[in-house]
Amino acid sequence: MTDIxxxxxxxxxxxxxxxxxQVFYRLLAALLICAVLAVLSDSFLSLGNILNVLRQASxxxxxxxxxxxxxxxxxxxxxxxxxxALSACIAGTVIHKTGSPALGILTGLACxxxxxxxxxxxxxxxxxxxxxxxxxxxxxxxxxxxxxxAGETLHGFPAGFRQIGSGYLFGxxxxxxxxxxxxxxxxxxxxRTIWGQEIYAIGANPVAARLSGIxxxxxxxxxxxxxxIMAGLASIIFLSRLNSAxxxxxxxxxxxxxxxxxxxxTSLFGGVGTVFGTFIGAxxxxxxxxxxxxxxxxxxxxxxxxxxxxxxAVWLDMKTRRRAQ
Amino acid sequence: MKRTLGYLTLPLLMAAxxxxxxxxxxxxxxxFTKNQTNPFFQTVRVGADNMAKTLNAKTLQYIPTKxxxxxxxxxxxxxxxxxKPSAIVFTPVDYKAMVPGVEKINEAKIPVVNITDRxxxxxxxxxxxxxxxxxxxxTARFLLKTLxxxxxxVIIEGVKGSLTxxxxxxxxxxxxxxxxxxxxLASQPxxxxxxxxxxxxxNLMQSNxxxxxxxxxxxxxxxxAIEALDGANRKAQVIGINGTKEAIDAIKSGxxxxxxxxxxxxxxxxxxMMAIRALRNQPVIAEIVLKPTVITKDNYQPFDVPLEQxxxxxxxxxxxxxxx
Numbered sequence: 169m170t171d172i173x174x175x176x177x178x179x180x181x182x183x184x185x186x187x188x189x190q191v192f193y194r195l196l197a198a199l200l201i202c203a204v205l206a207v208l209s210d211s212f213l214s215l216g217n218i219l220n221v222l223r224q225a226s227x228x229x230x231x232x233x234x235x236x237x238x239x240x241x242x243x244x245x246x247x248x249x250x251x252x253a254l255s256a257c258i259a260g261t262v263i264h265k266t267g268s269p270a271l272g273i274l275t276g277l278a279c280x281x282x283x284x285x286x287x288x289x290x291x292x293x294x295x296x297x298x299x300x301x302x303x304x305x306x307x308x309x310x311x312x313x314x315x316x317x318a319g320e321t322l323h324g325f326p327a328g329f330r331q332i333g334s335g336y337l338f339g340x341x342x343x344x345x346x347x348x349x350x351x352x353x354x355x356x357x358x359x360r361t362i363w364g365q366e367i368y369a370i371g372a373n374p375v376a377a378r379l380s381g382i383x384x385x386x387x388x389x390x391x392x393x394x395x396x397i398m399a400g401l402a403s404i405i406f407l408s409r410l411n412s413a414x415x416x417x418x419x420x421x422x423x424x425x426x427x428x429x430x431x432x433x434t435s436l437f438g439g440v441g442t443v444f445g446t447f448i449g450a451x452x453x454x455x456x457x458x459x460x461x462x463x464x465x466x467x468x469x470x471x472x473x474x475x476x477x478x479x480x481a482v483w484l485d486m487k488t489r490r491r492a493q
Numbered sequence: 494m495k496r497t498l499g500y501l502t503l504p505l506l507m508a509a510x511x512x513x514x515x516x517x518x519x520x521x522x523x524x525f526t527k528n529q530t531n532p533f534f535q536t537v538r539v540g541a542d543n544m545a546k547t548l549n550a551k552t553l554q555y556i557p558t559k560x561x562x563x564x565x566x567x568x569x570x571x572x573x574x575x576x577k578p579s580a581i582v583f584t585p586v587d588y589k590a591m592v593p594g595v596e597k598i599n600e601a602k603i604p605v606v607n608i609t610d611r612x613x614x615x616x617x618x619x620x621x622x623x624x625x626x627x628x629x630x631x632t633a634r635f636l637l638k639t640l641x642x643x644x645x646x647v648i649i650e651g652v653k654g655s656l657t658x659x660x661x662x663x664x665x666x667x668x669x670x671x672x673x674x675x676x677x678l679a680s681q682p683x684x685x686x687x688x689x690x691x692x693x694x695x696n697l698m699q700s701n702x703x704x705x706x707x708x709x710x711x712x713x714x715x716x717x718a719i720e721a722l723d724g725a726n727r728k729a730q731v732i733g734i735n736g737t738k739e740a741i742d743a744i745k746s747g748x749x750x751x752x753x754x755x756x757x758x759x760x761x762x763x764x765x766m767m768a769i770r771a772l773r774n775q776p777v778i779a780e781i782v783l784k785p786t787v788i789t790k791d792n793y794q795p796f797d798v799p800l801e802q803x804x805x806x807x808x809x810x811x812x813x814x815x816x817x
Contacts, residue, residue, distance in 0.1 A: 211700040220695050319535030321739050334724050410687050410720055416530035420686050461696035467650050467682040
């Protein structure tokens with residue numbers, strides 16, 4: 169099969185497609201939340217707070233960006249948070265033992281990638297539904313991490329390494345640069361490369377994708393591995409930002425990442441969505457929590473408000489999507 | 494030659510006799526804790542193992558694989574009732590929800606000691622714990638004393654609705670009420686997670702230009718708040734709770750003002766001791782409520798010892814430590 173036939177089957181997705189309309193709605197929602205918060209709180213629009221929100225959203229985004237590709241293929245990766253925890257604990261140990269941040273970073277990324285690859289193998293070679301395979305993996309990773317850490321915490325990392333998560337460059341936090349870079353790479357990969365287009369095609373209709381000559385299994389392996397590597401990256405940011413790692417960090421990371429993907433308009437049924445949408449999704453989640461902190465909303469109400477925002481966002485998404493069709 | 498052998502055999506025989514007797518002791522104590530993630534329960538488990546070893550008994554650890562899972566602890570109880578250990582040392586993952594589980598243990602007539610979180614029901618030989626309220630109260634009092642009874646204070650709460658959080662935060666608030674000069678700026682949730690606490694602190698620093706003190710409901714959140722303060726080049730006195738190794742290091746380096754501790758190690762030791770004493774028909778203390786220790790740069794040394802090297806309190810110590 170030549171590339172020419174692929175082009176005819178799948179013309180490159182124009183950014184002004186239906187996805188673009190969905191992203192526009194989301195951007196509008198994020199701006200609306202910003203406007204409300206700007207009225208209610210004097211400190212919301214300060215430069216410091218805006219940088220805060222971007223930096224806080226970046227960690228969720230790193231995890232969610234890789235996850236977006238998985239969801240685009242109509243899969244799900246429930247093990248991302250647990251992967252972050254294991255990768256962080258192992259990378260942290262390597263830095264402690266060798267004193268080399270570079271070695272630690274490589275180990276963290278490799279650990280994340282290997283876990284992702286194993287997920288991919290379970291989904292493709294063993295044909296286990298991704299939901300089950302990655303749920304199983306979540307337990308395996310938790311077990312390994314709890315056993316490995318034995319209730320201890322790792323803390324204290326070299327100052328240079330700490331810069332990755334906590335440092336600034338020309339007045340902008342370094343995670344924000346990484347956010348922009350990966351947002352760019354992710355968007356380019358999904359919208360502008362053949363592999364990206366094939367991933368959309370697999371999600372939209374796996375049978376048609378296979379018949380049109382797309383190596384479905386290999387693309388799925390790629391997608392789960394990338395999701396794992398992004399979890400590995402998140403683990404490095406986590407380590408350097410918090411200066412510590414413990415076994416139970418994963419639990420609080422998985423669901424916000426999944427929520428960011430869904431709020432961002434990527435359909436659980438596959439084939440629809442954008443990495444940029446996921447960025448907005450992560451931003452909306454962060455804005456809501458940031459706003460409630462600034463306004464001193466009672467601790468009782470915070471989970472409730474977050475839950476309502478998630479439900480509202482997904483409902484609005486379905487509504488606008490139906491209208492667009 | 495024969496004589497030397499004789500001299501050698503005598504102590505050997507005595508040792509053999511001693512070990513047989515030890516084996517006759519050999520009770521099995523099932524120790525239930527809430528999770529594998531909170532370092533506090535690690536100290537409880539090491540304490541229980543330490544005491545069991547001293548008394549020639551052994552422990553079986555029961556820990557939910559999913560932290561604080563109610564259904565999982567319930568099924569572990571069902572397993573243990575079948576296995577019939579000599580006694581149980583029990584921390585409920587939820588003080589109310591686990592009552593039916595405790596009743597199952599009671600029905601099976603397995604002696605059980607309650608430690609750490611006081612169960613809302615069921616029959617126990619003894620309770621060994623500390624109360625979270627006084628832990629919150631004493632740590633907050635120490636913070637306010639350091640600040641001269643005044644200042645802008647932020648509370649970072651744990652998981653809303655959990656017993657530990659409700660009581661600790663109530664203690665924090667009561668200490669604040671004792672000091673007219675103290676002003677509570679915000680009480681926000683960090684869910685016992687360091688990342689969430691760091692983000693909450695970053696956000697709060699935006700709307701509050703002056704924060705003098707931070708009361709965090711556990712050490713992980715306290716350390717998260719310190720990272721946020723450092724990142725913004727701001728200073729505040731921070732306290733945590735649990736006396737983790739990380740907190741001790743932070744106290745040593747002057748980053749953390751204090752951490753409240755209710756001695757999980759001693760709870761593990763004494764809970765196991767009471768269970769074994771009851772099995773051997775020795776008197777037990779019905780209730781031991783350990784007084785909280787506020788660990789500061791002046792008294793951290795005993796907490797800076799690796800867990801494996803700590804020694805359990807004796808029965809005589811137990812009555813001094815807080816018997817009721």
